[in-house]
Amino acid sequence: MSRRLTAITGILAASALTLAPALAVAQDAPSGTITVLTHRTDRIEDGTLARYVAAFNEVYPDITVQFEGLTDYANEVAIRMNTPEYGDVLMIPPSVRADQLSTFFEPLGTLDELAPVYNFITEKAFDGVVYGIPTAGNASGFVVNTKVWEAAGVTSVPTTPEEFLAALQAIKDQTDAIPLYTNYADGWPMTQWEAYRGSISGSPDEVNDLAHIDDPWGEGRDHYVIDRLIFDAVAAGLVEADPTTTAWEPSKDLIGTGQVGAMALGGWAITQMQAAAANAGASADDIGYIPFPYQVDGAYYSGAGGDYHMGINIHSGNKDAARAWVTWFADESGFAADEQQIPPRVDGEFPAALAPFQELGVRLLLQNPAPAGEEGWVDQIDAQAEIGLWQPQYRQRIVDAARGASGETLEAIFTDLNTRWAAARAEVTGQ
Amino acid sequence: MRSEPVQGVTPVPAAHAVGMPLSMRLRRAAVPWAYLAIPVTLLLVFTYVPIGAMFSFSTLEWDGLSRDRPFIGLDNYTEVFRRPELFGVFATSLFYLAGAFIQLGLALYLAVLLSYNVRFRNVFKGIIFFPYLINGVAIGFIFLYVFQPDGVLDTLLAGFGLEDHQRHWLGERGLNNASLASVSVWRYMGLNFVLFLGAIQSIPHEILEAASIDGASRWQQLRHVIAPGIKPVIGLSFILAIQGSLAVFDIPYIMTGGSNGSSTFVIQTVDIAFKFHKVGLGSAMAVTLLLIILVVTGIQRRIIRDDPVDISQ
Secondary structure (H helix, E strand, O other): OOOOOHHHHHHOOOOOOOOOOOOOOOOOOOOEEEEEEEOOHHHHHOOHHHHHHHHHHHHOOOEEEEEEEOOOHHHHHHHHOOOOOOOOEEEOOOOOOHHHHHHHEOOOEEHHHHOOOEOOHHHHEEOOEEOOEEOOEEOEEEEEEHHHHHHOOOOOOOOOHHHHHHHHHHHHHHOOOEEEOOOOOOOHHHHHHHHHOOOOOOOOOHHHHHHHOOOOOOOOOHHHHHHHHHHHHHHOOOEOOOHHHOOHHHHHHHHHOOOEEEEEEEOOHHHHHHHHHHHOOOOHHHEEEEOOOOEEOOEEEEEEEEOOEEEEEOOOOOHHHHHHHHHHHHHOOOHHHHOOOEOOEOOOOOOHHHHHHHHHOOEEEEOOOOOOOOOOHHHHHHHHOOOOOOOOHHHHHHHHHHOOOOOOOHHHHHHHHHHHHHHHHHHHHOO | OOOOOOOOOOOOOHHHHHOOOHHHHHHHHHHHHHHHHHHHHHHHHHHHHHHHHHHHHOOEOOOOOOOOOOEOOOHHHHHHHHOHHHHOOHHHHHHHHHHHHHHHHHHHHHHHHHHOOOOOHHHHHHHHHHHHHOOHHHHHHHHHHHHOOOOHHHHHHHHOOOHHHOOOOOOOOOHHHHHHHHHHHHHHHHHHHHHHHHHHHOOOHHHHHHHHHOOOOHHHHHHHHHHHHOHHHHHHHHHHHHHHHHOOOHHHHHHOOOOOOOOOHHHHHHHHHHHOOOHHHHHHHHHHHHHHHHHHHHHHHHHOOOOOOOOOO
16 A cells, blocks of 8 residues: 555545445356457467466356457457457447447446446446446656666756756757657557646546537647647657657667657556566666656646456356456456556555656546536547547647648647637537 | 351250250259359458448448447538548549559569560569568568668668668658658559569460561560550559559558558548548548549540450451
8 A cells, every 4th residue: 555646545546445345246156258359469479368367267267268369459349349249358449438338338337336446437437337447547657768868967857848848958969869759650659648638737627628618729728738749849859850760669679778768658658668678688777757747736647547448248148257357357367567557446556667656746637527418528529520639640740740741830730620629519519 | 256166176066955964954054153152252242242331331420339320311422522621632642643654664564574585584573573472561561661761771872872862751741652652563563563474475476476577676576566465454454553543541551551641542531430430421432432433444444445456467
């Protein structure tokens, strides 16, 4: 318990109650075969998931667990969900809106029951009913190579975007490292910037409020500050020479060996970068994690959220066994600890990888669920406007503008985004 | 057409078939269908059924997941045509179209060259065809390293003392589409090459021999014997090339994801259907592309008539 952030106790855990058994385990020991659909093909290949199954079988010897790994997980699963054949347990793909959960997933309990036990549980709940248990959770921030930052003479963690840019500039001037690596070409790393929303306002309703404003890119708003930082960093030449030819796997080595100073990635990436550093002959200790450079009343806020949530296929023929696996995986597997992510359980150990956040007193900020009647609005507006807050396109466009490839100005992009958001918002919400 | 039976092949007298037992006649009639069953089934299941489904999706307002998918008639098509920006990406296709002409020219040149008895000709054939066999994702990776700053291409240029010509091959707008189109040429030229080579080799050798005895140069042989001889294949290749450049997808999708102005109509369609969850609108765009391709192909078929080939005159 001592390792837990004070902040997480306050924000994530509404109360530190004595824990009731998380999900009722059926009286007769469940048996049979279940199929688990997962995006973690890497953990199938390296045998980690098989190890979890072995431990699971000590408790439930009669259940056989099979995995089906999908590399383009979110898209492929969404297509398969048009049939009843989407495994027994699966990671709930992001395209399922809250109001659609009950069509596809078995109810796992009520919010009142489960919220004291699990973190991030409101993310996959609708009408007070929970449909998904998180595998783990993530803080948002920048993975940094502390050696590079020290070599550049940067000793304190930046508290404003200006200080952050000054630190990147110092890295550029004092070292040979690329200050900030965008990972533009792979696309998805550009979406990691979206997780910073809330870090500027410090508001747990930052996302819900988007359904009520016409200018998410208006001056001073979260998206304005975040996207302006990308633009300024690129425009000042503080990123790789040609963002269009970056590559994800080699980028781990680049930051591990001090050829890159910082990358915008969720907390899940810390262990991967540490492993890369160790593999390349450097030290895992070189990898650090800092929050988005913005403070509200002297405190950092890090937008935090659940990683994939496990749900049970409503058409599953073996729901008892599926439920046993989901509960066991969240409670006993130690997956989140192995990945150094925020634990799914409220009483779980906070990961050592986020110790730097603890020292800085970073407050993890979890977004509130949408108010009744507004569920899914933000996602619907986003899709209707074809902006894609969690898609790479619009931030790639900002990078293109900043490096002078497209001839657009940041103001023109922000105006365009605001216009499209406002039009889509009117259509979706009728306001 | 000759009306008399071809020498050496005895035509089956009609009476013979009639005299067969019924079961054998049935079996004989069934044989071609049995052979056709597999390809036809595959074609139906993987081409015609999905196209039919796509037509029906294009009349729905659907996010790809919801059980609730209201029928909205032709509204998606109206939206497609009310948004001219959706067609702006066809400008990208021009790069691939230019690439396609270069590709066909090169393929024809190499096919003619290797139709003669060149040393190591099979090795060259293999080398030229090989890129077509490489998986698209692997090609994406290979060329990422080629186009990176200080990558293979820049190093080669530096090796020839051409440092001044080093560029951000994927970073500069316009140039990136040319780079991607050249990858496409590299990848697909082998296929055209094999088609041309096969066609050239089917031209009776005596005709070429006669031409060369009559004093025709290599160029004249190409112009007056080979080119007319393989005209249907050239025509088909042009049709495929233009279709291909209208429907470019894999190389830009893998290498740039359509970023930095390299998006194409198909990438845009996929984005709208699967990233913005407008499966109805995406399907309508796909149908629109299908219609555009049908029209363009129709026009081409008018221009390039596939008359029966007769090079003996």
